[in-house]
Amino acid sequence: MVRQGGATAWAEFDFPARYPIVFKDFFRFTDGDRAPMARYVYFFADGKAEGSSRLRSLLGGKGCEIAEMTNLGIPVPPGFTITTEAWAEYDRTGHRAPEALWPEVLDGIARLEGVTGAKLGGASRPLLVSVRSGARVSMPGMMETVLNLGLNDVTVEALAAWTGNERFALDCYRRFITMFGDVVLGIERRDFDERLDAVKRHLGARTDPEVPPAELRKLIQGYKAVVAERAGRPFPQDPPEQLRLAITAVFDSWYAKRAVEYRRIHGIPADWGTAVTVMSMVFGNLGETSGTGVAFTRDPGTGERRFYGEFLVNAQGEDVVAGIRTPEPITALRESMPGVYDELVAIKERLEVHYRDMQDLEFTVQEGKLFLLQTRSGKRTAAAAVRVAVEMLHEGLIDQDTALLRVEPARLNDLLHDVFDESDKAAAIADGRLLAKGLPAAPRAAVGQVVFDADRAVEWAKGGKRVILVRAETSPEDVAGMWAADGILTSRGGLTSHAAVVARGMGKCGVVGAGDIAVDEERHVFEVGGFVVREGDKISVDGHTGEVVRDEVKLIEPSISGELEEFLGWADAARILGVRANADTPEDARKARELGAEGIGLVRTEHMFFDKERIPIVRAMIMAADKKSRAEALAQLLPFQRDDFVGIFRAMDGLPVTIRLLDPPLHEFLPRYTELLEEYVRLDARGINPDRADELKREMATVGALQEANPMLGHRGCRLGVTFPEIYEMQVRAIMEAACEVARASGHVEPEIMIPLTGTVGEMTLTHAMARRVADAVIAETGVTVGYSIGTMIEVPRAALIADQIARYAEFFSFGTNDLTQMTFGYSRDDVGKFLPYYLDKGLVPHDPFSVLDQEGVGELIRIGIERGRRTRPELKIGICGEHGGEPESVEFCHRVRMSYVSCSPFMIPIARLAAAQALIKERKASRGDKR
């Protein structure tokens, strides 16, 4: 019936006598996407629409695709779309619709009446319409829709007479009052549903259709009473008034809390606004030859090329959404309505080829006639995204650039790790098992038994148990426990707190800052909302969402496909930005290479200091009263560090390895002052154990002297290296001895010595000279010539500003965007939890700047730093090693400013590889003036 490739006049359709959708060849539009003059209303009917896919920002996703389908000759009910410009005017003027809008809407209605032969509010052939929202991008379930608009006490009778189906007409009216009451008048749906349920109970009816017309009439009277009472005004009987209110309500739904929240999460600008599509109603609830359904052109779960969807006989769309009845698979339609099925298959094939992407369709069958109500790019799992992209390329539907752009880089995460079975999790939450929601710090899913200290975590994990380490916050002493655990949950700290950074780095599941949880580490319990979780209890932690659920939620194993490998291979060929890993151990380094790292961008040497065997030596070094005893302690540390570096160099087999010299303040290696104080005061108060008291007093003196008001801005980084040069000398020696040893054996090694926290040229000159002196001495001693370079992190704003001077000595830069973000914003990442959630909520910042690089502020410093650095040294190698190196938007930025590489946690590497490829592709498209 649908004529492929040509326009199909609506008039050709054989409409049922009872519901008079009579389309006339009424209008002829000028050609082109836009009507000759700017206006607020775009009409579509009769195989011809004002507008097309290209007007997405003006007509919204739904509106533009309806226009596109209309122009393709696909059967779509006629109607018109009110543009986002009307909304923008509404927004600008403090919620007043533009004056020109209403006459245009009335004109649209008149045209619609002309096309359909029905009349809004007509006493014989009433026109019913749906009023649907449609933003530029889909915001599923966030925005409002009103169906069956146009019904009132008069038209309902006209509809009954016209369709010969009183029950249908009354049911439509009942539904309309409910929806209009809910969406437009702000009455709770429950207030209506209670009455319906009461009637059904009274009648012993199981489903709505069992309610007879007489009862429906009574129910409608009751519904109107609800409206009068709750809204303080009678239910509006004037259909144009209904329409005006409904359009306004759809406009307003843009400001609803859930919509604001959704936009915040998905980074959708608040000023995009929504279009409104007003469309002739078609009915899937006109009997057994009617129905409604949704379908995907391929399987959205796996990506397999098969027609996939669901269909519900004798129903309207809302029944599907409400989940009251169970739909049948789309294939069942082949049996029940083979003609419709064939037509639908032909349309879906046509749409997929037309859009060159997997489509998600909504359709309604009215008494055997098929109508498409919507088409859009189908949401899909990460696995499906990869498979569809790869297969469409093989099918010749898309080119490689398009294929690479089809997968959202961050979603690759799902392919590398276990994920929760979403339906099981939803059931658990519905069951009241959600304990708390924290910050999604490390995107993994974990189920395990709760432990409250690192030793217990290690012990239980050795015994084969899966554990979740729960702490108020973590410290370097917890690292072994964190490694042993599957997941980490803290009640304090932000997305770049110690727990978050380490969890991400280890590829663990991490939820932090779950403030509702009160952790009692002494008693080995945590409490939340009166519920107590004890050591050994099972919980499920979702690092993607921040959810913490009691007991076990089902996990789904990842399936790493050959397609992913092929896909990432294309990405590697399509990018110019290098991808390295942040790795502190040979194991990390090996993992990183497996995942595609082309080098290591950051080895944090201090992580090597926290080892149980080493920390006493480190402390002795710090407590050393003089240079000599410090030198002795450092000499003991040297072999440990050297062995670490040997392992890493070997694992990387000649790829570049950037090693950062000691960065954190020394007091991080010491016990905390308050702990010592507490013990001391106890002892002192009781007058017992004076020896221990004396010892504590000495320790407190040392720790106290090292304490800092703002350790983040304190005595750390190269400030330590300048004031205690012997520490950096030892580290450079260890690096170079390791490099020479590995080079002697294999010949392949490329060490890059990195000075942290440089802020002045003087620091760079001094540390550079020291490092060169020591390195050259080691080369002379060993007789092995190893090429090495010396560079610096740029993490203090001043360093970016004087990058031209620093580059005189630094052979490479690595932007430490964690610290740079802290200092550029003046936000302590440990304290940001006190106000940042509020800022995100209010939209004062678009993202957590510790997750997504702030391109405007921090990025501006990066641009300045790169420009000035390369002015001095054009060949300067430049990377990033902050937490942002694995975040797709930030990776794209790094590409645009022409960094040499990004460096990120090993598990983020596939994401960075894809994001880097997409960045170049997008840039090329933009420079060619392509529209996306």
Next chain:
Amino acid sequence: MVRQGGATAWAEFDFPARYPIVFKDFFRFTDGDRAPMARYVYFFADGKAEGSSRLRSLLGGKGCEIAEMTNLGIPVPPGFTITTEAWAEYDRTGHRAPEALWPEVLDGIARLEGVTGAKLGGASRPLLVSVRSGARVSMPGMMETVLNLGLNDVTVEALAAWTGNERFALDCYRRFITMFGDVVLGIERRDFDERLDAVKRHLGARTDPEVPPAELRKLIQGYKAVVAERAGRPFPQDPPEQLRLAITAVFDSWYAKRAVEYRRIHGIPADWGTAVTVMSMVFGNLGETSGTGVAFTRDPGTGERRFYGEFLVNAQGEDVVAGIRTPEPITALRESMPGVYDELVAIKERLEVHYRDMQDLEFTVQEGKLFLLQTRSGKRTAAAAVRVAVEMLHEGLIDQDTALLRVEPARLNDLLHDVFDESDKAAAIADGRLLAKGLPAAPRAAVGQVVFDADRAVEWAKGGKRVILVRAETSPEDVAGMWAADGILTSRGGLTSHAAVVARGMGKCGVVGAGDIAVDEERHVFEVGGFVVREGDKISVDGHTGEVVRDEVKLIEPSISGELEEFLGWADAARILGVRANADTPEDARKARELGAEGIGLVRTEHMFFDKERIPIVRAMIMAADKKSRAEALAQLLPFQRDDFVGIFRAMDGLPVTIRLLDPPLHEFLPRYTELLEEYVRLDARGINPDRADELKREMATVGALQEANPMLGHRGCRLGVTFPEIYEMQVRAIMEAACEVARASGHVEPEIMIPLTGTVGEMTLTHAMARRVADAVIAETGVTVGYSIGTMIEVPRAALIADQIARYAEFFSFGTNDLTQMTFGYSRDDVGKFLPYYLDKGLVPHDPFSVLDQEGVGELIRIGIERGRRTRPELKIGICGEHGGEPESVEFCHRVRMSYVSCSPFMIPIARLAAAQALIKERKASRGDKR
């Protein structure tokens, strides 16, 4: 004898027969300042010099002025100057003199021999020379000099024969060995002096001249033995060798520790280096008609126009310096050598007119003949500087711009406060009374009795005692005690610690971070180097130098002269940069106006919260469990704040007043966690007073929840205002109610509401809208129309980077350079004491960036912020309100980047006024291409 206005040939002088300075008309130079080709040696003799004042950077201060005087025909012994370029080459090549230098020096010596008729190392008429250092600027006492060079075992006899004065010749030789041994060979002077003292003791001689020739001969043998032993080589007998070694030693003295330290303090670049002047010796120790002296063309203490100086008969310069004998006043010379005196007066008049500045002269009289050895701009007290400048202008010697440039702005400090009697302080230090040296935090002098807590300070001060408050560090709770005290001394903290900032703000004397002092606040003592100072003991604290001296040092009252007022009046007329004050109280505001403030650039509202009466309300506000009880507490605070603002507005009588909304984190108003913990653990351990323990537990919970890892980067500034809008609303209401009240009475008020710590546009939009809403509401309520503006501090690097966006809402900017410095460098001002002293010492930073604005880094952000801010809002009012607003170099910077005003502590205002004038004058001169 000296012919004014013309060249005087050396040959015309009537030289004594016994010391054969025979100058011949030997050379004729080409005209001009530079000899025809670049070289290392510049000769002067015979009324004609290669070089002049204009070659200061090449010839050093001493060398160029000797050339200038030579050209003026003033009697100067002939010689030559080795340029700083020779030193620069020496420096560049790792301490190797340039090859061309030595031949040029030998040539210079040959020319000198030609002029004088004497010969270096000559066995009959030996040439003796002095070898003197001379940097571009005077570094008094820092660099080395060798006199009497050319003497050896042979020439000493020749000199004795030639002068007919054996004792003189031997004494010169003795002195030469001592000086050469000390300066060139690094032998301690004491090693020689001990032997001389022994001889004098043995002979019962009181003065050197009493030692007879025979004993001097023995002494010389002994000195040579000392050299052989200590230096491991015999005393060099070859005069050219002596000269080569002496020149090298003078070069090397640039690197001496004390010289490095001096340069660091005075901001002298390390690469300037020194010139070396080799000059024929003249002798003031040839008997009663010989002598040596120093003189100033005006009184350097008061500026009075009278000839001022000292003269020592029969002595060499080193005797004056050594202070062994007491010199006579210069006027005594009128009696003893009237001819010499008249000649000297004529020369001094001529030099003052020539240089148009007060001169400091060195001269020697050799048997009735006058020789000038040096002239330079005379050092003077601040009072003298002002008086000389004012009087020279009245005398028509200089113009107003020159007069204004003649006074170093920072030195005006001395005119507004008591200063120590320097000789009394020197005596006290010589007496071993120096207790410690800390950081000079607030430049005042104070003498008082030591107290260890604020209450005692208040109590004793009320009783009329002058007190010095000594604390490990201060906190806001000490403020009342600091106000009561004359001086503040702390053992911890840097130049921008709480103690330092508050002391400066209050115009108190402050020395901080005196690390040698161990303060025991419980026992009310401090200990330093084994010495114990108890409560009530007197100490003297010098905030200019950081010195802490036991007991009382005499103070000199300041005399504020009419000249200063006249002088500052010129400054006001000569500047375009506004000067405002940082003031938190009506008293401060009045003081600021007295000192010339044109408005208040910063009222810190939080200082009003620390008042005893208010702090409990503030704490109740913070501890408030809900919005309602917080609102109640805020309502109680409102009248206090309003009254404060009324007082300030009245004091400023219509001048603009910028009021910053609450800035510090809330926990600053609460007790410290460790204190609470300590008390709690004690109570808990003893099981006593469970009620107090419970209370403490609650307090600890609140304080603990507010604690921050890095409070400087935490929940403060407008972050508080955004999350607790009711606080800012109360403050804006208090400001505007006060403004309306004052406006109703007088009509004059100009409030500027300032949002602190803005970093995002969102913060600015939100707080701006809030402030406008509240302000307009108050205006509507009171019916008084008050013009007000709303602006922001720029203190977060990001704010400077997005200043174009912030300026859309901000009507003014004020750069908070304290925080901006912290964040741009990543230095916590509270912790910087751990490494900054080391950095300053190593020259890694030229200044403490919290004292002197870092123009390269922080200044770059300021430039960016101003440029971008004014791009959006060209008329944007821009100021600075950090600690830098009263520092002259920083004020000059603020002028250059076209800020509207600087704001500083009231006592810094005269400094800022002068610095602002100088900035414009310098700029005009530079744009005219003037050389300064």
